Amino acid sequence: MLKKTTTTGTAAVAGTGRGGAVISSTTTLLLIATFLSILLLTTYPTPKSTYHSLYTSLSFSDNTTISQNLFTLTRRPHVAGTPANADTATYVLSTLSSYSLNSHITSYQVSLTYPLSRTLTLRRPPPYDTSTTFNLHQEIYADDPYADVAGEVLPSFHAYAKSGTAVGQVVYVNYGRVEDYDTLKAMGVNVSGTVALARYGKIYRGDIIRQAYEAGAVGVVVFSDAKDFGGGGNEGARYFPDDKWMPPSGVQVGSVYGGAGDPTTPGWTSTSDCERLSVDEVEMLGDVPLIPSLPVSAADGDAIIRSIGGQVAKDDWQGGMNAPVYRVGPGPGFLNLSYTGNQVVSTIHNVFAVIEGAEEPDRFVLLGNHRDAWTFGAVDPNSGTAALLEVARRLGKLMKRGWRPRRTIIFCNWDAEEYGLVGSTEWVEENREMLASRVVAYLNVDCAVSAAGFHASATPQLDELLKQAAQQVQDPDNSSQTVYDSWISSDDPKIGRLGGGGSDYAPFLQHVGVPSVDMSYGGEYPVYHSMYDDFIWMKKFGDPMFHRHVAVASIWGLVALGLADEEFLPFNYLSYAQELQESAKEFEDKVSSKVISLVPLYKSIDKLEKAAIKINNHIKEIKERRVWPSFWKRNHLEVRELNDRLMMAERAFTDRDGLLGRSWYKHLIYGPSKNNDYGSKSFPGIDDAIEKAKILNSVESWHSVQHEIWRVARVVTDASLVLGGVLT
Structure with missing residues (x-):
């Protein structure tokens, strides 16, 4: 992990966002299956939910595989650009290939010190x-x-x-x-x-x-x-x-x-x-x-x-x-x-494996983790690499049972993250236009395990999917409850936001505008980035039985399956609107003594909320329509178009000029604090402008605050137009 992430602007884990989750139900799938078998006398394919359950059932038996992979990956120090790290790339490639996954390496020549x-x-x-x-x-x-x-x-x-x-x-x-x-x-x-x-x-x-x-x-x-x-x-x-x-x-x-x-x-x-x-x-x-x-x-x-x-x-x-x-x-x-x-100038190696989608091969769900470490890297990052290989192993087994995802799943193993998100950023910059038009979501795990306690951060439309996945996985430290149960009863029952520049989600979310998730077990740990972050430390203190690794892999894979397999993308933008409303309120006291108006921002959030309600109702109406005999006449292009609106709405939160003085960061809702790249700020451009105005206290500086409010209001309005799907 390049930088640890402190998150603000969080959503409570317990409960649901307004409007509930937009996720296809197992009940609906079973009704369709029954109807087809009676009416057409054919055998309905195994429901996707069955494969999801099978994925989870493949869990606790494989902590040995995870342990072996972690041991091999951490046998030597492997800094980016060194022969030892090239060897780990070869190991990851061969392991992914052994699961019958289409795998390859993409290399870059980058400046390292x-x-x-x-x-x-x-x-x-x-x-x-x-x-x-x-x-x-x-x-x-x-x-x-x-x-x-x-x-x-x-x-x-x-x-x-x-x-x-x-x-x-x-x-x-x-x-x-x-x-x-x-x-x-x-x-x-x-x-x-x-x-x-x-x-x-x-x-x-x-x-x-x-x-x-x-x-x-x-x-x-x-x-x-x-x-x-x-x-x-x-x-x-x-x-x-x-x-x-x-x-x-x-x-x-x-x-x-x-x-x-x-x-x-x-x-x-x-x-x-x-x-x-x-x-x-x-x-x-x-x-x-x-x-x-x-x-x-x-x-x-x-x-x-x-x-x-x-x-x-x-x-x-x-x-x-x-x-x-x-x-x-x-x-x-x-x-x-x-x-x-x-x-x-050194050569670095990103490793990829692809499971091509059966129905929408041009829509991508990405799972990412980096491989390079400052020394042995048992926690940071190879606990995440071992978890990535475990998800790939399980999905490889599902493929042998006849499963194929609706959308394409891509495993991404990055290099040179520790130097500054180098491997992932170079790949995103090379493939920017393709990614901007085709990626459904990016799911990141960096330090998968350092201690007890599940933590997750995400863009708000993915909150409900995260909760549902955590409800399906047994707590590795208490077999009488789920990860979700322990999460909501913890000292920090929140879903954080991905504003900090902490790991490889940054080029996807903050540069391109891709909905993203980051998750881990544990948090800060004392031997971080030292030569003592080795397999022995993990075996004795981080995860002695490697069951926490299994839990992370289980949740990670279930979230990926939800995004890759559900007919309608499980995105809930009502949660997003609620989050923005709460974040905007935090500025009221900061600007109350000045001639600054937050009305444009509040109006744009109201538009987003209405657009979210409208698209949710549209999806609900299509689902209800399918229980009648005319369901086979459904318009597949209609489903595709709705999903594209859900996917592209996050892109609308970006601005080509980016944050003032930090133009690489295009996302105007979530970005790093100007004085602490660990820190996560909601509306970072507004926050930066307010901090500067408090120092200068000039008419021009406070005018800049109002300008940043207008900028954010415009991108939020753009997102509502994308969700609405109708030209003005």
């Missing part, structure tokens, strides 16, 4: 007058079964980090958020010319670097605080392999690139002979850092913290119970950071 050299020295002035050069090395644990390949783990670094040297007093900036710098400014602390020390968490690491640069820092060191990743930093805390927590030498590596896809080919496909931007041109776009940075361990971060004097940091800036007092500086500790990266 790797570390050449890095040093970090801490100097303490008199009276201490000492100097420490950190070894920046993650330690092998006792009886580590992967010790023989530990040397293949890349030195800890930030992908696409600026090469250079940064020298200056150190300032502690907490999580490096905008509000943290506001706090330092209020304390009278000058960050200009310093090296910022930030701790991981809360926001995307690339935003930590960017905001440090904007505050005047010359370099950034980011550490994994034991308070957040080491079990609270309490005395006597146990670490992996004895417990799930990050060892003191563990380092979270990752990308600090703020865009999506190959930075040297923004908006077009990376091939061996394509046009590429120079390093200077890439920097001018503003998506790569302009100051050097390094990730370090909790132990190294602790040593740096102890060198800082000055004012005591706020309580919520402090470390764990066994930590020293955190002060903000600047200095007297003095850091000398040096990093040199090597940017090269």
Whole structure:
């Protein structure tokens, strides 16, 4: 996973959206089957719902297969562009082919970065007058079964980090958020010319670097605080392999690139002979850092913290119970950071398998997961790869029993996601027009399993389908209930929204406008992006019996079957209208003191609601019509046209100009927060404009807020026109 996703704008799992789900019922199918057998004396084909039940019944017997696949995929570190990762592509291809699926590899030549050299020295002035050069090395644990390949783990670094040297007093900036710098400014602390020390968490690491640069820092060191990743930093805390927590030498590596896809080919496909931007041109776009940075361990971060004097940091800036007092500086500790990266054009490999649809082969349901990892990648991402292979295995078995989906199902295994959604973005950019006209939905699983507890995010029209799938799968941690039962009784019984740029759903939803889902078991986990995210960690702490993997694969496949097999697409845009109504209300207090009107937005949402009711009633009327003897005269083109309207309505929420200053993000309803790419914002363009206007407080800035409201209102109106299907 490139970036973890924090979601806002959520729908409760319990209950249904207004208008109910638009899903064909088993009862209707059985009535049709009975009628045909009596009237035409023929044998009606096995109902699709029977295959759905059979798919679920193939579940708990195959945790061994999932475990074996995960073990094989994580035997060696496999960073994008390396021979080891090419080997995993070959393994995925051969496994999919063994299920009798039509499989192939599509390769791209993309610009990736790797570390050449890095040093970090801490100097303490008199009276201490000492100097420490950190070894920046993650330690092998006792009886580590992967010790023989530990040397293949890349030195800890930030992908696409600026090469250079940064020298200056150190300032502690907490999580490096905008509000943290506001706090330092209020304390009278000058960050200009310093090296910022930030701790991981809360926001995307690339935003930590960017905001440090904007505050005047010359370099950034980011550490994994034991308070957040080491079990609270309490005395006597146990670490992996004895417990799930990050060892003191563990380092979270990752990308600090703020865009999506190959930075040297923004908006077009990376091939061996394509046009590429120079390093200077890439920097001018503003998506790569302009100051050097390094990730370090909790132990190294602790040593740096102890060198800082000055004012005591706020309580919520402090470390764990066994930590020293955190002060903000600047200095007297003095850091000398040096990093040199090597940017090269490397070959990456996306792997695909296709089950062609029997009735609508030109309508695609995509299931996606990435394969590349910073080290061994047992959670991130290969728990998802193992689940993807399990879904493919089960559908391959259904094909042998005579099943074919109504629509085409495509399995997508991406490369170079960790660098910035590179593999998926390059494929989407190459196939943009075809995808825009033919994809029904994109279903993403990245970190399939890290702990207990099911989580899902989606565009709102897919909420009901997700709930129904979860109701059909047994809870892997409590056999007396379903996943849905445990979900609605959890601490977070919500379906999130896909605004953050967290994984491979972003190019589909935020760039093209494809309805999307992302799901997982568990959430944040302490050994994220470190060399300790290995098969042993998963076996001991993440999913000892691999039943959570099975549950994710079951839900994933059932959602895919619902989209691929139902005659009418199971989309409920009433849920969407309700979601937009609630999100719009959040702006009322923010603009109440200004001459800003939300009326255009509310009117457009009302149009969407009416269009959703109309198309739902139309579908209901067609279903009821079919119980009469004239049902065989139904117009198949009418069904096709209705489904196309349901499919294309999401596209209408995009705007060709995209978000202001971030034109790649075309979706005006869901997109990343400007200051935190982890964050998910509803109406991100309006939100960005309000935040800017609050700072400038000028007539022009508030006029920009009104302009963004009008922009959103227009795309929502466009979506209602698509659902309505009638020209004005």
